[in-house]
Amino acid sequence: MEKTERITGVRIIRLDEVDSTNEYAKTIAHEVPEGTVVVAKRQTAGRGRKGRSWTSPEGGLWMSVIMKPPRVDPRLAFVGALAVVDTLADFGIFSGIKWPNDVWVNGRKISGILVEGKAGEYSILGIGLNVNNPIPEELRNNATSMMELTGAKLPLEEVLKKLLMHLDGWYRVFLERPDLLMAKVREKTFILGKPVTVIEGEKRISGTALDVLDDGSLLLDIGGQLKRIVYGDVSLRLF
Ligand code: ATP
Numbered sequence: 001m002e003k004t005e006r007i008t009g010v011r012i013i014r015l016d017e018v019d020s021t022n023e024y025a026k027t028i029a030h031e032v033p034e035g036t037v038v039v040a041k042r043q044t045a046g047r048g049r050k051g052r053s054w055t056s057p058e059g060g061l062w063m064s065v066i067m068k069p070p071r072v073d074p075r076l077a078f079v080g081a082l083a084v085v086d087t088l089a090d091f092g093i094f095s096g097i098k099w100p101n102d103v104w105v106n107g108r109k110i111s112g113i114l115v116e117g118k119a120g121e122y123s124i125l126g127i128g129l130n131v132n133n134p135i136p137e138e139l140r141n142n143a144t145s146m147m148e149l150t151g152a153k154l155p156l157e158e159v160l161k162k163l164l165m166h167l168d169g170w171y172r173v174f175l176e177r178p179d180l181l182m183a184k185v186r187e188k189t190f191i192l193g194k195p196v197t198v199i200e201g202e203k204r205i206s207g208t209a210l211d212v213l214d215d216g217s218l219l220l221d222i223g224g225q226l227k228r229i230v231y232g233d234v235s236l237r238l239f
């Protein structure tokens, strides 16, 4: 069942269950104003990039924001990542960005961001944040949740409210001062100075992560040679 309400002026569509909030958001993107948010209690087919599955049982925050910026910009993922980092900080959790689209705490993934869209029409900023949801056995070594980190169940509604507030703030920064957005991304990107491997299909490139450039790409030092890795469907592994 669909319920609609507003928090601080934002229209929120609440669903008990959906395949993916990103998919749902796409189907309504044309009819709703920018800023409309879709939140589901659980997703039956939550997705990461390249169709990888995203585990989304009840207790987590699974949401998509419909945005209508001038163009589909991969840097919108950073708007989401910084808003997650700030939200976690509000609950006493210190986190960092793992370029290009994850938020990690103590070597584990707590949140993933998925930006999709149609040029000239809309962008969907999908955010998955593990709050009180159980982490399945097979992800235990690589994933964590706010509940696991704090040892207490968190008020999901408060987490959503904070996240929406920070999203609003960082989206404005993105539109008006993208340079400031990227400066903050650099500050929060914990892989800088570290050895990483970029995986692009069958190709693997290893080097030291040097910088995140203003267009969102990653600058790698490969044995003294600089290479720019464009944000796309590349994956990144820490050594
Ligand atoms: P990259 O390092 O490039 O981001 P990734 O392995 O994190 O790659 P993504 O497509 O970004 O891949 O994210 C999907 C992956 O996230 C899944 O393959 C799974 O390993 C992991 N995952 C799925 N559900 C969750 C969850 N609820 N919390 C944390 N991690 C999850």
Ligand code: BTN
Binding pocket: 019, 020, 021, 022, 023, 043, 045, 046, 047, 048, 049, 054, 056, 061, 062, 063, 064, 101, 102, 111, 112, 113, 114, 126, 127, 128, 129
């Ligand atoms: C990733 O780590 O690759 C991104 C994961 C994104 C998950 C969120 S949950 C809400 C939205 N709906 C989806 O199907 N995916 C995103």
